[in-house]
Amino acid sequence: MKTIAACVEEVLITQPFLEEALFRNIINFSALAEELQQPISDMLRKPVKTGAIMMALRRYNPPTHLRSSNKLKRVLKNLGDITVKSNLIDFTFQNSKTLINKHAKVLDTLDPESFYGFSRGIYESNIVVSKSEQQKVLSHFKNETMIGSQDDLSAISIRLPKDNSKISGLYYQIFKRFAWEGISLYEVISTTNEFTVLVENHLVEKAFSAIKNLNA
Known part of the structure; x- marks a missing residue:
C-alpha cells in the first residue's frame, strides 16, 4: 500500500x-x-x-547529487575555457547504409578552420557545420533523406574537469541553469571532457552568461 x-x-x-x-x-x-x-x-x-x-x-x-552540493560547487568553479562559434547550420538526415560515406566526403573537403559536429542516433544523424560549408553538405548528401535543417545557430563549448564523469549531478546543474533562464537548447553535443550546446543566435549572449554564472 x-x-x-x-x-x-x-x-x-x-x-x-x-x-x-x-x-x-x-x-x-x-x-x-x-x-x-x-x-x-x-x-x-x-x-x-x-x-x-x-x-x-x-x-x-535527498538524492546524492544534492547531498554532495559542496563537491559540485568545487567542480563548477574549475570549469575550463568557454568557446563560442556563431553562424552555424544544423542538418538532420535519416540514417542509411551510405550516410557514413557521405560524411567522409564532406570531411575530405572541409575547411580545417570551420566548425564541424556529428552525432548519430538509431534512426537519424545530425551534422552541424559553419554556414560557409553549407553547400558542401548539400552537395554530398543530395541523395540522402533530409529530415530538417536549422540555420542561425551558435555553439557554446565548455571544457570539463577530467573527473567530470564521476561527478553525479553535474549535467543536472548545467541544464537547470538553462531552464531557470528560459533558454531552449536546439541540440547538445558531448565528448568525454567537453560539452557543447547549440542555441539560436539571439540566445547566445544569455546562454553564455548562464554558463559563466555556474561558477559564481
Whole structure:
C-alpha cells in the first residue's frame, strides 16, 4: 500500500527545482504541505492531514547529487575555457547504409578552420557545420533523406574537469541553469571532457552568461 512518504517522494522527483529548494531550506514546510495536501490525498484516495505531509517532507532523503552540493560547487568553479562559434547550420538526415560515406566526403573537403559536429542516433544523424560549408553538405548528401535543417545557430563549448564523469549531478546543474533562464537548447553535443550546446543566435549572449554564472 502506498504511503504518504512515497507520495511525497514521487511529487518531489518530478519537480527537481522544488526538491532542491527543499534541500537548501529556502522553502516553507508548512506552506508546501498545504500545497501538496490535495494532490497527495488524490494519490492515496483518502484525506491526508498537512501535519503528516510536513513530517514526510522533513524526513525526505535527498538524492546524492544534492547531498554532495559542496563537491559540485568545487567542480563548477574549475570549469575550463568557454568557446563560442556563431553562424552555424544544423542538418538532420535519416540514417542509411551510405550516410557514413557521405560524411567522409564532406570531411575530405572541409575547411580545417570551420566548425564541424556529428552525432548519430538509431534512426537519424545530425551534422552541424559553419554556414560557409553549407553547400558542401548539400552537395554530398543530395541523395540522402533530409529530415530538417536549422540555420542561425551558435555553439557554446565548455571544457570539463577530467573527473567530470564521476561527478553525479553535474549535467543536472548545467541544464537547470538553462531552464531557470528560459533558454531552449536546439541540440547538445558531448565528448568525454567537453560539452557543447547549440542555441539560436539571439540566445547566445544569455546562454553564455548562464554558463559563466555556474561558477559564481
